[in-house]
Amino acid sequence: MDFKRFLKDLQGIVGAENVVYHSDDLLVFEYDGSVDRGMPEAVVFPNSTQEVSRVIALSHKAGVPVVGRGTGTGLSGGAIAPPGGIQVAFPRMNHILEVDTENRLALVEPGVINLNLDTHVRKFGLRYAPDPSSQKACSLGGNIAENAGGPHCLAYGTTTNHVLGMEVVLEDGAVVNLGSLARETVGYDLRGVFTGSEGTFGIATKIAVRLLPVPEAVRTFLGIFPDVETACTAVSTVIEHGIVPAALEMIDALTIQAVQKVTDAGYPDDAGAVLLIELEGLQDEVDEIGDEVEAALWETGASQVRTAEAAAEREQLWVGRKGALGALGGIAPNYFLVDGVVPRTQLAPVLGRVADVSRKYNIPIANVFHAGDGNLHPCLLFDERQPGALDRIVEAGTEVLQICVDAGGTLTGEHGVGLEKKEQMPLVFSEDDMAAMVLVRDAFAPDNSMNPGKIFPDGKKHTPHAHPPAHGMPA
Amino acid sequence: MVQPFAGFTGRDAPAESDLYRCVHCGLCLSSCPTYVETALEMESPRGRLALMKAVNEGRVEITPRIVSHWEACLQCRACEAVCPSGVPYGRIMERTRSQVRAAGLQSRELKRFSRFFLNSALPNPRRLRMGANLIRLYQRLGIQKLVRLSHLLYLLPGGIGKLESQLPPLSKRFFGPSDAVHPAQGAKKMTVALLSGCVMPLMQGPTMEATVRVLTRNGCDVMVPQGQGCCGALNTHAGDLENARAMARTNIDSLMGAGVERIITSSAGCGSSMKEYAELLKDDPEHRNKAIRFSGMTQDVTEFLVGLPFQVPTATVNRRITFQDPCHLAHAQRITAAPRTILNSIPGVELVEMENSSLCCGGAGIYSSVQPALSQRLLKRKMDSITATDTQEVITANPGCMLQVEMGFKSQGTNGRVRHVVDILDEAYGLE
Ligand SMILES: Cc1cc2nc3c(=O)[nH]c(=O)nc-3n(C[C@H](O)[C@H](O)[C@H](O)COP(=O)(O)OP(=O)(O)OC[C@H]3O[C@@H](n4cnc5c(N)ncnc54)[C@H](O)[C@@H]3O)c2cc1C
Ligand code: SF4
Ligand code: SF4
Numbered sequence: 001m002d003f004k005r006f007l008k009d010l011q012g013i014v015g016a017e018n019v020v021y022h023s024d025d026l027l028v029f030e031y032d033g034s035v036d037r038g039m040p041e042a043v044v045f046p047n048s049t050q051e052v053s054r055v056i057a058l059s060h061k062a063g064v065p066v067v068g069r070g071t072g073t074g075l076s077g078g079a080i081a082p083p084g085g086i087q088v089a090f091p092r093m094n095h096i097l098e099v100d101t102e103n104r105l106a107l108v109e110p111g112v113i114n115l116n117l118d119t120h121v122r123k124f125g126l127r128y129a130p131d132p133s134s135q136k137a138c139s140l141g142g143n144i145a146e147n148a149g150g151p152h153c154l155a156y157g158t159t160t161n162h163v164l165g166m167e168v169v170l171e172d173g174a175v176v177n178l179g180s181l182a183r184e185t186v187g188y189d190l191r192g193v194f195t196g197s198e199g200t201f202g203i204a205t206k207i208a209v210r211l212l213p214v215p216e217a218v219r220t221f222l223g224i225f226p227d228v229e230t231a232c233t234a235v236s237t238v239i240e241h242g243i244v245p246a247a248l249e250m251i252d253a254l255t256i257q258a259v260q261k262v263t264d265a266g267y268p269d270d271a272g273a274v275l276l277i278e279l280e281g282l283q284d285e286v287d288e289i290g291d292e293v294e295a296a297l298w299e300t301g302a303s304q305v306r307t308a309e310a311a312a313e314r315e316q317l318w319v320g321r322k323g324a325l326g327a328l329g330g331i332a333p334n335y336f337l338v339d340g341v342v343p344r345t346q347l348a349p350v351l352g353r354v355a356d357v358s359r360k361y362n363i364p365i366a367n368v369f370h371a372g373d374g375n376l377h378p379c380l381l382f383d384e385r386q387p388g389a390l391d392r393i394v395e396a397g398t399e400v401l402q403i404c405v406d407a408g409g410t411l412t413g414e415h416g417v418g419l420e421k422k423e424q425m426p427l428v429f430s431e432d433d434m435a436a437m438v439l440v441r442d443a444f445a446p447d448n449s450m451n452p453g454k455i456f457p458d459g460k461k462h463t464p465h466a467h468p469p470a471h472g473m474p475a
Numbered sequence: 476m477v478q479p480f481a482g483f484t485g486r487d488a489p490a491e492s493d494l495y496r497c498v499h500c501g502l503c504l505s506s507c508p509t510y511v512e513t514a515l516e517m518e519s520p521r522g523r524l525a526l527m528k529a530v531n532e533g534r535v536e537i538t539p540r541i542v543s544h545w546e547a548c549l550q551c552r553a554c555e556a557v558c559p560s561g562v563p564y565g566r567i568m569e570r571t572r573s574q575v576r577a578a579g580l581q582s583r584e585l586k587r588f589s590r591f592f593l594n595s596a597l598p599n600p601r602r603l604r605m606g607a608n609l610i611r612l613y614q615r616l617g618i619q620k621l622v623r624l625s626h627l628l629y630l631l632p633g634g635i636g637k638l639e640s641q642l643p644p645l646s647k648r649f650f651g652p653s654d655a656v657h658p659a660q661g662a663k664k665m666t667v668a669l670l671s672g673c674v675m676p677l678m679q680g681p682t683m684e685a686t687v688r689v690l691t692r693n694g695c696d697v698m699v700p701q702g703q704g705c706c707g708a709l710n711t712h713a714g715d716l717e718n719a720r721a722m723a724r725t726n727i728d729s730l731m732g733a734g735v736e737r738i739i740t741s742s743a744g745c746g747s748s749m750k751e752y753a754e755l756l757k758d759d760p761e762h763r764n765k766a767i768r769f770s771g772m773t774q775d776v777t778e779f780l781v782g783l784p785f786q787v788p789t790a791t792v793n794r795r796i797t798f799q800d801p802c803h804l805a806h807a808q809r810i811t812a813a814p815r816t817i818l819n820s821i822p823g824v825e826l827v828e829m830e831n832s833s834l835c836c837g838g839a840g841i842y843s844s845v846q847p848a849l850s851q852r853l854l855k856r857k858m859d860s861i862t863a864t865d866t867q868e869v870i871t872a873n874p875g876c877m878l879q880v881e882m883g884f885k886s887q888g889t890n891g892r893v894r895h896v897v898d899i900l901d902e903a904y905g906l907e
Contacts, residue, residue, distance in 0.1 A: 137500070334498065383495070
């Protein structure tokens with residue numbers, strides 16, 4: 001293929017200013033939030049569905065693989081371009097097209113930032129519930145591709161429970177609608193299949209989401225515990241009381257130290273674990289259940305319990321949690337986050353075994369996670385510049401995943417498989433399982449030209465160093 | 476790893492321990508004015524840091540294209556304030572610029588600007604003052620040639636070289652250092668030294684005078700010692716660390732005189748720079764310890780007044796105002812409450828918050844001169860937020876912001892006015 005010609009054609013579709021192809025500039029498109037790297041040949045910023053469709057049709061004809069890019073906060077390498085591929089990114093398609101307050105839904109473009117949607121609809125007394133800790137930065141396109149979760153998904157469910165439908169461009173450029181604005185779908189729930197497909201089925205160009213009313217009262221509890229085991233007991237105790245908090249998050253000692261180094265989140269230096277619990281509902285409910293939660297925290301051995309109801313104070317309690325992953329940068333330049341899920345009752349023993357892996361490999365592991373739904377996030381800390389470091393991390397990470405699977409859990413709670421966990425898929429799925437999944441993908445993308453090389457094991461070792469773009473040329 | 480290129484070199488190379496704190500999480504993107512404006516990853520904190528890492532690792536050399544992304548950075552440090560990883564972006568960028576400068580790879584605009592202004596005028600208060608006298612003469616007499624001669628147009632925001640008619644008027648009276656001590660009114664609480672600075676005493680003399688009155692009124696003996704000069708912030712930002720160090724030493728030696736308990740400035744940019752002298756001079760055997768003490772003694776005037784605490788004015792100033800957070804106050808010094816506390820204490824003042832008050836106005840020191848296009852776009856955005864508050868008066872706490880927003884009002888053709896927090900506090904005291 002004549003790449004110069006291809007670039008010209010791309011420019012013809014979206015405008016010269018909306019194609020990035022200089023090799024210097026492409027350096028900032030080789031990463032996402034994960035440890036993976038890979039340089040695209042070009043990045044395209046379309047302005048409309050039509051442009052997306054033409055870009056994809058053109059690439060399909062030219063045999064160039066295409067990967068969508070939201071804002072690159074993904075933690076499984078999902079947005080990393082496959083060799084020879086281009087990225088289609090959505091900073092120009094970032095409009096909230098419609099908010100229907102009566103039917104409580106919104107129609108948005110894929111580049112809309114999660115928090116911006118929530119902030120916007122709060123003016124109407126509504127909210128967008130799924131709140132990944134990256135919500136300030138991540139896009140809704142990325143959210144549906146990864147079926148993102150978040151602290152409040154414990155009570156409200158993950159992204160898939162909030163997406164009503166989407167407009168999708170398929171690999172040949174065809175534009176189709178999946179799902180509907182009505183709440184019931186007739187026939188196969190293709191909307192549900194698309195959510196979480198990690199960009200391998202097609203590119204979403206419009207997304208309809210469900211909105212919820214803002215609850216009357218919200219109360220946040222912060223419990224300080226001497227160690228993780230005690231905090232795990234507290235989690236079980238709260239749940240055994242029949243309470244379903246809106247959020248239930250845990251932060252361990254290493255993470256606490258990292259956070260406190262950057263901001264004073266109000267955690268004592270010697271705290272072994274911190275639990276964050278949030279209740280939402282009617283004022284009476286929150287008052288009544290709140291007392292129970294507080295009692296449960298004290299009973300199980302909390303050394304301190306703090307509560308807040310005013311927005312600003314609650315925000316303060318959340319500061320440490322929201323910034324936790326970033327804060328790890330103060331301890332080590334890189335983290336490899338394992339997104340394993342385990343049954344809630346297994347939390348304490350699994351964390352114990354994770355600590356064994358940490359000792360065995362001599363790799364510090366920080367834990368900050370959605371305790372309420374058993375979604376662990378052990379972060380293996382390392383420095384990618386040290387020779388062989390990444391290989392050891394991947395090995396240790398695999399061991400951690402094996403522990404989760406052995407405990408009756410699975411590979412990923414919310415970040416997707418992407419590049420990072422594809423070789424671990426056989427830990428939970430048989431050849432037949434995966435072959436069935438490929439059949440589903442083929443129904444959408446028979447030529448596998450949308451985000452190829454992700455999700456399914458292909459024996460290619462996970463070697464995330466950058467490959468130089470083959471066609472990079474000076475502008 | 477193969478390292479085809481040399482990477483950063485020398486003692487002013489960005490520290491790896493700073494650079495590799497960035498875990499590319501992206502949480503800074505939405506706070507970065509240039510990313511908000513362009514939506515391009517190259518013009519984001521994460522992108523700029525990635526380019527630095529690539530250079531550091533020897534994967535690429537410093538190219539004009541890479542430099543252009545670094546130079547488009549306002550050094551507003553909004554990213555630093557929100558970064559959960561504590562990436563010290565400000566000093567990383569200062570050191571990166573020093574590398575670019577050492578390699579002679581700065582853009583033409585920046586080079587031209589540096590030659591006269593950073594290398595000659597700022598480190599040399601007398602020369603600066605002479606130039607300003609010329610400009611004032613020009614403004615009185617309209618002798619355009621003089622201005623071109625003096626090159627002082629570069630002092631002014633917004634590519635104003637082309638907009639001579641919009642030249643902001645210099646103060647009728649210049650402010651400046653002297654041997655005099657301005658005595659405390661009433662019981663004396665403290666002796667403070669005030670930084671006179673470079674541009675502020677020439678452009679905002681009355682604000683400097685108001686600062687002295689407000690401080691004396693609150694029980695401070697105020698000295699404005701001779702021998703001091705520009706704080707060096709603009710040099711530091713441009714990566715001219717050598718001149719900046721010399722300027723820092725001068726100020727340490729002149730301002731930290733006998734009996735001085737605090738060093739006060741009413742310029743947020745200068746305060747931020749002086750609080751970082753300790754970092755700037757950390758390898759200077761003679762000045763290292765003094766610099767640590769100096770930085771510890773430095774306070775922004777609003778921070779100082781609230782800490783005193785200041786006397787709440789009793790007279791009423793009936794006015795609706797809005798407040799613009801200077802980047803180097805809000806992000807670099809993390810001071811956002813103190814100015815608001817002062818404003819809210821003045822009877823009759825109604826503070827209407829604007830949207831995105833701490834998003835840079837595009838002034839950013841010399842940025843408005845060397846990056847006029849992006850600067851103007853940010854100014855437009857700022858003026859829209861200001862207009863939406865329906866107030867006629869913008870209060871801020873930094874000379875650069877004052878000039879930039881004044882420019883904004885001028886180009887809008889509206890007659891809003893811009894003042895410093897101490898101006899309105901002084902006004903209130905004056906009415907008592
Ligand atoms: C600090 C931090 C905290 C995080 N916390 C959470 C959390 O609590 N919960 C959680 O679930 N995740 C979390 N994440 C992971 C990440 O933010 C989410 O996976 C998010 O959904 C990714 O969105 P993005 O816009 O950054 O997508 P990207 O990373 O750019 O892309 C992710 C995937 O989406 C695909 N994609 C993007 N746009 C489209 C589109 N329009 N159509 C089809 N496919 C598309 C890409 O091809 C890629 O496969 C966190 C990440 C960080 C860095
Ligand atoms: S600078 Fe900080 S906030 Fe920005 S990407 Fe790096 S670690 Fe994240
Ligand atoms: S200093 Fe300001 S302009 Fe520069 S990267 Fe940070 S936020 Fe953006």
